[in-house]
Structures are given as structure tokens and as C-alpha cells.
Amino acid sequence: MAMKIHNYMEDMAADKLEEILSEKDDICKCQKCRFDMIVWALNHLPPKYVVTEKGRMYTKLIEQDVQFRVDIVKELTKAVLRVSRNPSH
Numbered sequence: 910m911a912m913k914i915h916n917y918m919e920d921m922a923a924d925k926l927e928e929i930l931s932e933k934d935d936i937c938k939c940q941k942c943r944f945d946m947i948v949w950a951l952n953h954l955p956p957k958y959v960v961t962e963k964g965r966m967y968t969k970l971i972e973q974d975v976q977f978r979v980d981i982v983k984e985l986t987k988a989v990l991r992v993s994r995n996p997s998h
């Protein structure tokens with residue numbers, strides 16, 4: 910049985926970033942900027958480790974955590990502002 914530890918915050922941050930970027934059309938959305946945004950946000954958020962087994966994730970509790978979502982959107986919004994004002998390319 911192959912079990913792995915995974916930081917679920919990475920998946921949530923990537924999903925939420927796409928939502929936030931879809932509402933903006935005046936900033937760079939290249940892959941480098943997207944990665945810079947996610948990395949900046951992840952460095953300001955606590956990790957959410959889950960055990961994954963055969964591709965299945967045990968995330969039901971996390972998905973219901975409203976504060977968890979609020980914090981992600983808050984940090985991603987800051988990250989988008991910082992990176993779009995000063996892209997590293």
C-alpha cells in the first residue's frame with residue numbers, strides 16, 4: 910500500500926489562484942508569474958498535510974474549513990498584487 914504525505918495547501922492555492930486571475934485582465938499571467946504568486950502565498954500560509962493513498966485524498970474536513978479558504982484568498986490576493994507590480998522577468 911503506497912501512502913504519501915502531501916501538502917493540500919498547494920492544490921487549494923493553485924485552484925484559487927486560477928479563480929482570482931480569471932477576474933483580472935490587466936496583469937501578466939505567464940507561468941513564471943503564476944509560480945511566483947503561488948510560492949509567495951504558500952510561504953505565508955501554514956501547510957495542510959494530508960495522507961494520500963492510491964490517489965485518494967482525505968480532505969473532507971479541510972474542505973469545510975471556511976477560515977482556511979479565507980486565509981488562502983487573502984494571501985493569494987496579496988501575492989498577485991506583489992508579483993504583478995514587480996514581475997521577475
Ligand SMILES: [Zn+2]
Nearest residue numbers: 937939942996
Ligand atoms: Zn509574467
